Each structure stands twice: as structure tokens, then as C-alpha cells.
Amino acid sequence: MSLDAPSTNARYGSNAGQPLTRRDGVLKVTGRATYAADNHPDGMLYAVTAVSRIARGRVTSLDVEATKAHPGVVEVMTPASRPPLAHDPDEKMPPFGFRIEVLQDSTVRYANQPIALVIAETLEAATEGAALLNPQYDADEPRTGIDDGLRFDPPAVGVGGPPKAAFGDVEAGLAKAAQVLERDYVTPAQYHNAMEPHAVVAEWDGDHVMLDMPNQALAMSCASYATYFGIPPENVTIRSPFLGGGFGSKAIINGPQILAILAARALKRPVKLVLSRAQMYGPVGHRGGTWQKLRIGLNNDGQLTALHHKSISATSSFDDFLEPAANASTHLYASPALLSEHEGIRLDTGTPGPMRAPGEASGSAALEVAIDEAADACGMDPLDFRLHNYAETEPGSGRPFSSKALRECYAEGAKRFGWAGRPLASRQMRDKNGFLVGWGMGTALFPCPHFPAEARATLRADGTALVETAGADMGQGAWTALAQIAAEALGLDPEQVELHSGISTLPDGGIAGGSGHTASAGLALNNAGKDAIAQLSELATNDPASPLFGAGNIGVEARAGRLYRRDDETRSESYAEILARAGRREIVGTAKASRDPAAAEAHAMFSHGAVFAEVKVDPDLGQIRVTRLVGAFAAGRIINPRLVESQYFGGMIWGVSFALHEEAIIDHRTGRIMNADLAEYHVPINADIPSLEAILIPENDPFVNAIGVKGVGEIGITGTVGAIANAIWHATGVRVRKFPVRLEDIIG
Amino acid sequence: MNRFDFIAPHNISEAVAAAAEPGSAYLAAGTNLLDLMKIGVSRPVRLIDITRLPGLDRIEWQPDGGVRIGAMVRNSDLAYDPRFARTFPAVAEALLSGASAQLRNAATIGGNLMQRTRCAYFQDTASACNRRVPGSGCDALHGENRLHAVVGWSEHCIATHPSDFCVPLAALDAVVELEGPQGKREIPLEDFHRLPGETPEQETALAPAELIVALRLPAEAARFAANARYLKLRERTSYAFAVVSAAAALEINDGVISHARLALGAIAAKPWRAREAEASLAGAEPTLEAFTRAAGFALADARPSGDNAFKIELARRIAVRALILAAEGTPEVMPALPASPFSTTPGASHVA
Known part of the structure; x- marks a missing residue:
């Protein structure tokens, strides 16, 4: 960690603030920080959703009588009995809300969709009541694979972003290139898996409702809930003092929570609903899979002549959130011609949503490997190649960056990592135990949004x-x-x-x-x-x-x-x-x-970084171990270097997770996710993360906002995924273009 | 979870009597059973709590140097028992490579033998599974099966047994002591788990209401103490089940292998003892060629049950590596990453 500060433009002598420890740290480590599900108002009931085990079709029967007969069960909510909502759940909820599944009919759109809500005096009774519903289905063939889904041209990607960016003539640039690299990359569906599951404790008082729930967007959510329940926004109070992780999944309204709130109103008693881990693989968002193609034209001097990045991004059959992966290429490397574009594919899954650098992470994973392949094709060091294609101004528009200390990130990261002297070819380095050693790098990039x-x-x-x-x-x-x-x-x-x-x-x-x-x-x-x-x-x-x-x-x-x-x-x-x-x-x-609109108009605003990875690979067994990660990031003014370093670490760890671990395994015959638990849906554990270094590169940004702050939460995952994949190639000579990298990819 | 009766017997005979009622299940730490009950895979109507039965939590050394381990001994307590770890190092290493520290602190020796397969189709009650519902079919067979069995499987079931602990136990001729309505008996660990054949629902050799009371490792298994390893490939460094694993134990005298033991894990519905491989090593010098030949014998009958041909090659390679590491000698201290191929990283031990 660097606490170095620039001598110019300093505030109170430093552009970096004090590394204070967390104000809520003691509360959290002593268990006194109360999360939503820790609330137990008097008379509270427990709600549990029953979920669909088919991915497409409809529910033809539910044994409501059996459930109601179970001791402790108070009520069963089904499409036949669900009280009305003031907003049609098949209509989007502006600005970011999706269509939601709240028992509006018997249609099943994905596996794990709520098909009933059981409310009982105890959690155990509600859970068993849900199990007794014994749903019968009229099942249709599920479409969950790349070859099954309906393709379409999306009007927007991500949360309303442009589906396409273009400047220059890409085909002409490719035609005149000395060599053209064309590569395909695949990223899987991933699930947020915040430690704390989605939960709500809802208590009505007349037409006022108190909601204890983890929430990343309080005011927006109050307005949305108010619209669903036909009450003024000020009648909705959300308490969300602590969240056990959000990762984007707790910013958007979801069906199960609406149903629990509805149950509390109907039964006139407080109701708690906590999703099980498995139930989080469906109605509460995920990162959709991508199938990406990159075409890169290269001249004899190792410069890009054209960059074409296309992503086929998955969304649900009934709503649109497309991982804006190709947009990762639009602001990073200098190229006289660029085309980034998206195609949608409709699958029988829950609607994806923003997750841990949505678009940037999956797009960067493909782009940074492609750039590494391009450097290799030119016989150039991957860092030299990136410097050779450095964008001094925003590609296409030519707008200046509000600040861009990426060169400093490259230089400082490379120095601390010890990048100099890296052999160009793969399979050149071994440690004293005979393990293959490889070094790889990636550029990190993340935009700087500003919300009112x-x-x-x-x-x-x-x-x-x-x-x-x-x-x-x-x-x-x-x-x-x-x-x-x-x-x-x-x-x-x-x-x-x-x-x-x-x-x-x-x-x-x-x-x-x-x-x-x-x-x-x-x-x-x-x-x-x-x-x-x-x-x-x-x-x-x-x-x-x-x-x-x-x-x-x-x-x-x-x-x-x-x-x-x-x-x-x-x-x-x-x-x-x-x-x-x-x-x-x-x-x-x-x-x-x-944000000052004039400053936003005049400048491109991004945080930047460079991530360097070392991996070791067992040459016979294919077991991979990331042994070092060094990231250098420039993100404007740093308020608290201790917390920011921790944010960068977190991002880099999620990068390890993306590169080596995370993947929802779908049985395409049924559309069900077969690893919907934390034993089998892998995220890294401590022993997977041996050594991390995050370097805070000083950067003064007078335009981004009056306090000079960009953002640090997500950039760490970008760059890291590619850096690890590139290090694996450098160690083994095996270029893996499908994430996560598996043992069998390495042993061939 | 269904409603159930909870019985807390005072001694083994009371427990066995209580378990004779249909629909009963013994509850030890519950690290597997309770999870299965929560997801509806296991729905016992009576739980017989054996955690308070007297006398099941002891590690007893026999006069001949063998050891008797009570069924309620916790995984961690056994792995960290100094004499046990010294005498049966591959077993200790296998224990410490399993699950997480928290689970090892709770999980019991008897329960480890009783853990069910991690096959996703077994755990998913909406899937057909002959092991869970006899005669319903096997959705794993043409499903997501890259981690499924490559030996000993049948068209009726391609699941694997997830235990690490049982792999060196099989190699070392461990014996399981049982007590049931018909009295006491004992069977070799190697015969405890069954291959699926046409009756995958018959997972073990246990008769109804029979209780595991202890596990014994014979004195002669101690002869391998100087050259024994457990090695495990997994998709993260800890808290992951094996993709493939191997326990190798050698007795080497004057540069020649006098006795060899080899068992493979995560490739079948039971720990896979490779007797032909062992026989091929007896009298051989501990060379790469000998180990490669032995590994060939161990996987001679392997065939993919689905999208998992890579496991055959990986199993062959890990068998070779485990034998090499065993020949190099048992590490003086438990490696920082027990059973990992990266456990050779010097200067780090499991216990700081």
C-alpha cells in the first residue's frame, strides 16, 4: 500500500485521507451489528417460497390442502389467492426495475421461480409446508444453452447503456492489417452469492410499512415498493443499516420480497422471509453468460488497426439485462477503428442483473486475453504492447480524460511485481519444486458514475x-x-x-x-x-x-x-x-x-489500473495456484487508504474467483442449476489467495466532482481475470478462452 | 424439513433398539444428515441421537500397536492426535484435506464413513436417482457428470463416494466394528461401501439398525509410517471435494519396496483399492517406471461414465505422484496445505 501523496493539488497536505479503521468494526466482530433477518417483531410469521423445478411451462396443480393441514401453517399464497398489486409486475419499474415474478399467473419462466408462498408460525412449518405443495407441471423444453435461445438485437445493454459503439472503418482497418487475430471467449452464468441472503421483515401499520431489508438503493426502492403497493413513497420506510454483501443484487426489487410484504399486509402480522442459498439462484439476479468474439487488426509496428468486440449476452425470456461485455473495449486502447456490439439471447433463466463490474468484468476477461494474444502475435512484451497502444484521449471521441494515471499504474505495478526480464515465450520458468511459473498482466478500467x-x-x-x-x-x-x-x-x-x-x-x-x-x-x-x-x-x-x-x-x-x-x-x-x-x-x-454536466460532457471519466499475476501450475496434474497478485490503481482522490486497499483486494479476489472458480452448472435438459450451493458453486477460500498487493497511485481529478473522488469498488476485478489467464498461458503454453479455467483445460 | 421424533438413548443397546423402528436414522454431528434433511433428500421420522452415548469418543491403542477409534471421535481430534498422526500419517493428511476446519471440528469418524454421495442428481429431489428412489433412473448418466465415477459404476448409478478419510483407510486394511440387533460384528472397511450394480440404494454393508461403534487400524499398517501420503486434486485449495485423490503407502527396505498400498478416491462409489498395482510394486525398486506401471494397473478397467474421461488420466497421474511422494518419505511436519500438490512448498507447516 502506498500512502505517497502528490505535492501539488493537495488538500490539507495530502490527496489521500487518513487510514481510519471501520466505525462499525467492533459492532460487527462482536455480533452486535443487526442485519435484516435479526429482527423479530412481536407476532411475526415466517414466509417461505415454493419454487419451480422446471424451467419453462406452467404449474398445473398445487396441493394447497396438504400444506394447510400441516401444523403451524397459517396461509398459502398461490396465483389463485395472491392479493392484487397496484403495479403490473409484467411492466418494468423505472428507472432500473425489472419485470418480476410474483404469482401473477401459473407460468414458469425459469427454474427456482417462486410458484407459491407459504406463511407459518415457524420457519420449519413454512419450509415443510412449501415442500408439501407437490406441484405438478406442464413442462416445455427449456432453452438454456447458446444453441437453444432466441437471438435478438437489443435496444440497450446493462442498465440502459448503448448496445453498440463504432468509429472509423473496422473492416478497412482489418483489411489493411499485417495480421488479424480472431478469437472466441466464453464466460459462464455467475451468481452474486452475497454472504447474507436476500431477506425482509415487513410490518404494516395501516397503510404504512416498515421494511427491514438489505438494500443498496433506499430511496429508489421506497418509490418502487410504494408503486407496487399503491401507497405514497413516504409511507415506506426501509431500514438497512448493514448489508452482508450486495454485489449489485440488492439494488433491484425482486419477487419474493414483494410477496412477503404482501403477506404481511394481508395477514396483518409482521412477516419475515429469508431466501435459502439455493433460492438465490433465480429470482434475485445473476451475471448472464457471454459468448464473445474479438477481431484485432495489427500493423507491423504492433499497433491496432482495428478492434471489433462482439458479445452475445444472455438474458431471460421475459426481460432485458444484457451483460454489456463488448463495451469494455470502447474506452481503453487506441485504435483508428472500433466496433463494439451486442446480440441478445433469450434463455429460460431468471433475469440477469448488475453483478460485480457488470460488463466490465466479463468484457475485460476476453479483451485482456485477446490483447495478450495480440502482443504474443507481434512478438512484444504484453506491457510494451499496451503502452504502444495507449489511449491518450478517449478513443473515438478524442475527448480528454478527466484524469488518467494509467502509465503510472503500469510503471509502479511492473516495478513492484518485478515484471522486467519476463521471458516472452511460454513455459520458460520453473520454481525449485518443478512447478511451471507464469506471469501475466491486464489493464483495469471502470467508469465513474455519479448518482444524485x-x-x-x-x-x-x-x-x-x-x-x-x-x-x-x-x-x-x-x-x-x-x-x-x-x-x-x-x-x-x-x-x-x-x-x-x-x-x-x-x-x-x-x-x-x-x-x-x-x-x-x-x-x-x-x-x-x-x-x-x-x-x-x-x-x-x-x-x-x-x-x-x-x-x-x-x-x-x-x-x-x-x-x-x-x-x-x-x-x-x-x-x-x-x-x-x-x-x-x-x-x-x-x-x-x-455531477457538473458541463464537466461530464467535456471529459471521459474512468478509474484505471494495471494488474500483474503470477501463477504456478503443476505440470503433470494441472493444479493451478495464483501465487502473487499486484494491482496498481488510480481512482482520483483516496478518502481512506486502508478501506480502499481492502476494496481493491476484494476486487482482485473476485477476479481470482472469475478466472478459476465461479460457474453455474446448468443441466440443459431441465434448465436447473445443479450446483446451487456454496459447497459446489465455488468461490475462493483464504488458501486460494496467497499474496495480494494493492498500490494506490496518486491521481488528482479536478473534473470528476468537487471532492475529486472516482470509485474503487469494482475496478479490481477488471484486469485481474485476464492477468491470471495470461499468466496460466505463460506458465503452460495453454491458452484457455473459456472461464473458469479447469484442470482438464491444462492437462489437455 | 419433515417433523421427526428425537430419541436420546443412554447406551448402545437402547440406541440399537430404538433404531429398529422403520424410518429411523442415527444422528452424530449431523454435518451431512441435517443438510440432506433440509433439502428433502433424507426424511427420517426418528432421529436417534448418538452424540451422548458413553465410550464412543476414545482413541485406544492396542497392545500390538494397532488403534481403535471410537465412532464419535471428531475428525480434528484424530488428525491432531500426535501418536496417530505419527503412526498413520496418510490418514491424518486425508482428514485435514477434507471439508473445512469448522466441519472437521464437528464431524465424526463414524459419520465420515456414512456420508452420502455429492452427486448433484442425488441431492436434487426433482431428478431421477436410483440411489435416492430405487428404480427411478439415473439423471446423472447423461447429465452434468464431469466429476462422476470412472470405475465400478453401472448404468444404474455413476456416483462417487466423497470421503478423503476412507481412501487411506481402505489402503491400510481398516476394520469397521458394528453393533446391531443381531449383536456385534466387524467387516473390512474395503467391504463397507458397495458398488452400485443394480442396487445403488444399498450403499453400505450395514444391516438395518446397525451402528458403527468403532474403527480399527491394524498394527501392521504402521509399517508404512515413514513412506505414506495422501494427495488430492480439487478445484479450490480447501473446502472442496476431490476431483481425484490417492493414498499411497510403501515399505522400502534397502532400496526395494517390500510392501505397497494404493487406493484411489473420488473415482468410484467406494474408495478404490488397487491390489494389482500393489502386487506389481512388491519387490520392485521405487522408480517412476514402476509407479507408472502400477498406476496403469490401477486404472486398467476405467472407462468414462460421461464427460469425464479426463479423470482417468488425472487419476493415473495422481497415483504416480502419490507413490513418488510416498517414496520420498512422509514429511516431518504436516504440510501447510495437506494433500495438495503444492504441499511441497517448504517452510510452511499446517500448525503454526
């Missing part, structure tokens, strides 16, 4: 502050970083700032997604804090009794709980003194903040 957000900052009579925004801490450390931003704006120590977050009654903190939460909620808190300080300054500079009287034109500076006259350090006054003399108990600053 609001915040409130209250300076209190004792000189401390309360700051509030309805944000979400999924484990990334938002409580801590956001308090640091607010403290800086308020001129206080973080310990003097109390942060309230995680409940929807607070000012809208935007969405904790797209790696944009710190920037979005942070900017709102910064501006609210500055608003409070401005009001305080107004009081002081207009008060003849204040040493700051008359400093209005010169200005004051807020620091360490005092206002200082800018031109005279000896004239200052504490916040508490100013408030006391003014007879004020508090001053409330507020802000609604979003």
Missing part, C-alpha cells in the same frame, strides 16, 4: 456535528469514509462527527452501486457540511462580538472546530462559542448534489 444524492449536516451547540444521508454500507466501509468526507467539510475530526445512514427517512443518499457511492453520497455530505459552515460564518462575521466580525469579504476557514480569519490566524472562534452567543442550538446545512 442529498445530505444534511447539523452543527450542534457543543461544536460536534451530526451528518445524515440514506446510504448503504455493504461492508465497503461507507460509514467510515463518508464520515471522513463530512468531517473535512465541517473542519472537524472524524470522531466529532456522528453519521446516521442506512434508513430511508434520511436524505436520499443515492445508490450504493456502480462504484459510485462514496463519490455520490460523499459529495452531498461535503456540500451539506460546507453549507453549514457557510451559515456559521455568516453568523460570526456579522456579529460585532466575534473576533471574526467583518471578515465576510476576506473569508474564514473551518479547521479543528474553529473558524479562522483567512488573513489572520490569530483571529478565530470555536463553533460552540459562535452558536452559544447567537443563542442557536444548532445549524442545519443541506445539499442536493450531482
Whole structure:
């Protein structure tokens, strides 16, 4: 970890903030942080969904009588008995909501779709009641493979992104190339698998409802729930103080939670629903599979003449979320011609959704391997090749980047990794135990979205502050970083700032997604804090009794709980003194903040990085072990280097997971996922992650927002997947183009 | 999960009597049974709690140097027993390569023998599975079966037995002590698990209500202490079942193998003892050629049951590697990554 800061453009002497530990750390390690399912209001009932075991067709019967006869079962909700909703679930819910499956009919669209809800006095009774429903089906042939699904031209990819980007003449560029590389890559369906399952505890009071649930987008969700239940948004309160991971899956409304809330209203008792691990493989989103093709034209100098990236991206039969994989190629390498495009394929699965760098991760996995293959085809070092094709400005548009310290990432990462001297050819390195050793690299890239957000900052009579925004801490450390931003704006120590977050009654903190939460909620808190300080300054500079009287034109500076006259350090006054003399108990600053549209128009805004991987491979047995990962990332201003390093580690670990572990195994005869549990759907365990280094490259970005913050949550997975696959090739000479890499791929 | 009665007997005879009622199941740590009950694969109407039965949690050394391990001894307690790990190092290594630390702390020796296959079609109640519902068919046969059996399978079932522990036990002639309505008996571990044939639902040699009370390793198995390894290929470094595994044990005198043991894991419905391979090694020098020939014997009858031909080659290679590592000698301390091909990384031990 580097705490080095640039000498220029520093804020309070440094562009990196303090590496404070998590504010909620002690609560979490002592078990006092209560998650949604820890709530047990009096009289609470338990709801369990029964799910479909076919992937396409319809339910022809349910043995509701058998279920109702089971001791403890209170009610069974089926398409025949489900109370009405105020919004048609077969219509999308703007802005990001999907069509959802809430027992609107007996149609089955995917395996694990809810087909009934059983509500009982105990979890055990509800679970057994669901098992007793004994559904009968009229099953149709499921379509879950690349050869089965209906292909279509998508109007949009991801959450409304363009399905196509093009500039220059790609075919002409390929025609004049000295050599053309054409390669296919496959990425599997992956499931978020947050540690904490999707859960809700719903309690109605008249037409008001209290929802305890993990949620990445509080205000947006309140509006959506209100629409489904036909009540004003302010009647919905969501409490989501802690999330045991979200990864994109807790930002979007899903069917099971709606059903539980509906049951609570119908039965006039609080209802809890917690999905089982297996039930998370269906109605709560996933990363859709991709089948990608890259065509790269290369001239004799090792430069791209054209780049064509096409992704066939899977979505459900009834809604559209296409992994925007090809867009990973649109902003990274310089090329005179580029075409990135998508084709959709409809499969009988749940609708995919945003998951851990949606598009960027799967697109980067293909692109970075293709670039490695291109470097090899040119006989060039993979790092030299990337520098040779460095985009000084945004490819196509020619817009400047708001900041881009990618060169520094390459240089520092390579230095720390010890990249120099890497043999060009594969199978050149062995360790003393005879294992094959390989080094690979990948470039990391992630956009910097900014969501509108609001915040409130209250300076209190004792000189401390309360700051509030309805944000979400999924484990990334938002409580801590956001308090640091607010403290800086308020001129206080973080310990003097109390942060309230995680409940929807607070000012809208935007969405904790797209790696944009710190920037979005942070900017709102910064501006609210500055608003409070401005009001305080107004009081002081207009008060003849204040040493700051008359400093209005010169200005004051807020620091360490005092206002200082800018031109005279000896004239200052504490916040508490100013408030006391003014007879004020508090001053409330507020802000609604979003990105400056002019800056956004004029600049391309991305975080960048470079990831270097070392793997060892058993030459006979094919067992792969990642032995070193070094990532260097530039993401604007770093609020808390400790937490950011942890975010980068997390991203890189998910990169290991993508490269070597994660895959939903689907039986295409039935459309069922055959490894829907954490024993068989593998994510890495500690022993798979031997050595990680994350280097924080200083970067000053005056355009991205007033606090200079980009985003760090997802970039770590990009670059890493390709770096590992490339290192495996370097070790073994085997180029694997289908993820995850398996033993049999290596032994041939 | 279905409703069930919970019986807590005071001694083995009470337990056996209680289990004689149809629909009963013994409950030890429950690390496998309770999961299966939650997903509806196992629906016992009576659970007989054997965790409080007296006398089942002891490791007893016999006068001849053999050891008797009570069925309720926890995996971790056995693996970390210094004398046991010294005497039967491949067994300790196999134990420590299985599951996770938390599971090993709970799971029992008897329960390990009783664990059910991890075949996804066995666990998925919507799939046809002759093992779960006799006569219903085998959806694994033409399904997602890259990790399924390559020896000893039948058209009726291609599942594998998931245990690591049982692989060196089979190699070392372990004996299972049983107690049931007809009294006490004992059978070789090698005969405890059954191949599927036409009756895959008959997974073990246990008679109704019979209880595993102990496991014995004979004194003569200690002769391999200096040259014994368990090796396991898996798709993550820990907390994963084997793709293929091998237990190899050699007695080497004056540069010649006097006795050899070899068993393979995760390739059949039972730990796969390779007696022909063992015989081919007796009297041979411990060379790559000898090991390669032996591994050939071990997999001579292998054939893919589906999309898993690679497992045959991998099993052959891991048998060779396990024999090489056994010949090199048992590590002085338990490797940091027990049973991993990467366990040779020097300077790291399993217990800090």
C-alpha cells in the first residue's frame, strides 16, 4: 500500500485521507451489528417460497390442502389467492426495475421461480409446508444453452447503456492489417452469492410499512415498493443499516420480497422471509453468460488497426439485462477503428442483473486475453504492447480524460511485481519444486458514475456535528469514509462527527452501486457540511462580538472546530462559542448534489489500473495456484487508504474467483442449476489467495466532482481475470478462452 | 424439513433398539444428515441421537500397536492426535484435506464413513436417482457428470463416494466394528461401501439398525509410517471435494519396496483399492517406471461414465505422484496445505 501523496493539488497536505479503521468494526466482530433477518417483531410469521423445478411451462396443480393441514401453517399464497398489486409486475419499474415474478399467473419462466408462498408460525412449518405443495407441471423444453435461445438485437445493454459503439472503418482497418487475430471467449452464468441472503421483515401499520431489508438503493426502492403497493413513497420506510454483501443484487426489487410484504399486509402480522442459498439462484439476479468474439487488426509496428468486440449476452425470456461485455473495449486502447456490439439471447433463466463490474468484468476477461494474444502475435512484451497502444484521449471521441494515471499504474505495478526480464515465450520458468511459473498482466478500467444524492449536516451547540444521508454500507466501509468526507467539510475530526445512514427517512443518499457511492453520497455530505459552515460564518462575521466580525469579504476557514480569519490566524472562534452567543442550538446545512454536466460532457471519466499475476501450475496434474497478485490503481482522490486497499483486494479476489472458480452448472435438459450451493458453486477460500498487493497511485481529478473522488469498488476485478489467464498461458503454453479455467483445460 | 421424533438413548443397546423402528436414522454431528434433511433428500421420522452415548469418543491403542477409534471421535481430534498422526500419517493428511476446519471440528469418524454421495442428481429431489428412489433412473448418466465415477459404476448409478478419510483407510486394511440387533460384528472397511450394480440404494454393508461403534487400524499398517501420503486434486485449495485423490503407502527396505498400498478416491462409489498395482510394486525398486506401471494397473478397467474421461488420466497421474511422494518419505511436519500438490512448498507447516 502506498500512502505517497502528490505535492501539488493537495488538500490539507495530502490527496489521500487518513487510514481510519471501520466505525462499525467492533459492532460487527462482536455480533452486535443487526442485519435484516435479526429482527423479530412481536407476532411475526415466517414466509417461505415454493419454487419451480422446471424451467419453462406452467404449474398445473398445487396441493394447497396438504400444506394447510400441516401444523403451524397459517396461509398459502398461490396465483389463485395472491392479493392484487397496484403495479403490473409484467411492466418494468423505472428507472432500473425489472419485470418480476410474483404469482401473477401459473407460468414458469425459469427454474427456482417462486410458484407459491407459504406463511407459518415457524420457519420449519413454512419450509415443510412449501415442500408439501407437490406441484405438478406442464413442462416445455427449456432453452438454456447458446444453441437453444432466441437471438435478438437489443435496444440497450446493462442498465440502459448503448448496445453498440463504432468509429472509423473496422473492416478497412482489418483489411489493411499485417495480421488479424480472431478469437472466441466464453464466460459462464455467475451468481452474486452475497454472504447474507436476500431477506425482509415487513410490518404494516395501516397503510404504512416498515421494511427491514438489505438494500443498496433506499430511496429508489421506497418509490418502487410504494408503486407496487399503491401507497405514497413516504409511507415506506426501509431500514438497512448493514448489508452482508450486495454485489449489485440488492439494488433491484425482486419477487419474493414483494410477496412477503404482501403477506404481511394481508395477514396483518409482521412477516419475515429469508431466501435459502439455493433460492438465490433465480429470482434475485445473476451475471448472464457471454459468448464473445474479438477481431484485432495489427500493423507491423504492433499497433491496432482495428478492434471489433462482439458479445452475445444472455438474458431471460421475459426481460432485458444484457451483460454489456463488448463495451469494455470502447474506452481503453487506441485504435483508428472500433466496433463494439451486442446480440441478445433469450434463455429460460431468471433475469440477469448488475453483478460485480457488470460488463466490465466479463468484457475485460476476453479483451485482456485477446490483447495478450495480440502482443504474443507481434512478438512484444504484453506491457510494451499496451503502452504502444495507449489511449491518450478517449478513443473515438478524442475527448480528454478527466484524469488518467494509467502509465503510472503500469510503471509502479511492473516495478513492484518485478515484471522486467519476463521471458516472452511460454513455459520458460520453473520454481525449485518443478512447478511451471507464469506471469501475466491486464489493464483495469471502470467508469465513474455519479448518482444524485442529498445530505444534511447539523452543527450542534457543543461544536460536534451530526451528518445524515440514506446510504448503504455493504461492508465497503461507507460509514467510515463518508464520515471522513463530512468531517473535512465541517473542519472537524472524524470522531466529532456522528453519521446516521442506512434508513430511508434520511436524505436520499443515492445508490450504493456502480462504484459510485462514496463519490455520490460523499459529495452531498461535503456540500451539506460546507453549507453549514457557510451559515456559521455568516453568523460570526456579522456579529460585532466575534473576533471574526467583518471578515465576510476576506473569508474564514473551518479547521479543528474553529473558524479562522483567512488573513489572520490569530483571529478565530470555536463553533460552540459562535452558536452559544447567537443563542442557536444548532445549524442545519443541506445539499442536493450531482455531477457538473458541463464537466461530464467535456471529459471521459474512468478509474484505471494495471494488474500483474503470477501463477504456478503443476505440470503433470494441472493444479493451478495464483501465487502473487499486484494491482496498481488510480481512482482520483483516496478518502481512506486502508478501506480502499481492502476494496481493491476484494476486487482482485473476485477476479481470482472469475478466472478459476465461479460457474453455474446448468443441466440443459431441465434448465436447473445443479450446483446451487456454496459447497459446489465455488468461490475462493483464504488458501486460494496467497499474496495480494494493492498500490494506490496518486491521481488528482479536478473534473470528476468537487471532492475529486472516482470509485474503487469494482475496478479490481477488471484486469485481474485476464492477468491470471495470461499468466496460466505463460506458465503452460495453454491458452484457455473459456472461464473458469479447469484442470482438464491444462492437462489437455 | 419433515417433523421427526428425537430419541436420546443412554447406551448402545437402547440406541440399537430404538433404531429398529422403520424410518429411523442415527444422528452424530449431523454435518451431512441435517443438510440432506433440509433439502428433502433424507426424511427420517426418528432421529436417534448418538452424540451422548458413553465410550464412543476414545482413541485406544492396542497392545500390538494397532488403534481403535471410537465412532464419535471428531475428525480434528484424530488428525491432531500426535501418536496417530505419527503412526498413520496418510490418514491424518486425508482428514485435514477434507471439508473445512469448522466441519472437521464437528464431524465424526463414524459419520465420515456414512456420508452420502455429492452427486448433484442425488441431492436434487426433482431428478431421477436410483440411489435416492430405487428404480427411478439415473439423471446423472447423461447429465452434468464431469466429476462422476470412472470405475465400478453401472448404468444404474455413476456416483462417487466423497470421503478423503476412507481412501487411506481402505489402503491400510481398516476394520469397521458394528453393533446391531443381531449383536456385534466387524467387516473390512474395503467391504463397507458397495458398488452400485443394480442396487445403488444399498450403499453400505450395514444391516438395518446397525451402528458403527468403532474403527480399527491394524498394527501392521504402521509399517508404512515413514513412506505414506495422501494427495488430492480439487478445484479450490480447501473446502472442496476431490476431483481425484490417492493414498499411497510403501515399505522400502534397502532400496526395494517390500510392501505397497494404493487406493484411489473420488473415482468410484467406494474408495478404490488397487491390489494389482500393489502386487506389481512388491519387490520392485521405487522408480517412476514402476509407479507408472502400477498406476496403469490401477486404472486398467476405467472407462468414462460421461464427460469425464479426463479423470482417468488425472487419476493415473495422481497415483504416480502419490507413490513418488510416498517414496520420498512422509514429511516431518504436516504440510501447510495437506494433500495438495503444492504441499511441497517448504517452510510452511499446517500448525503454526
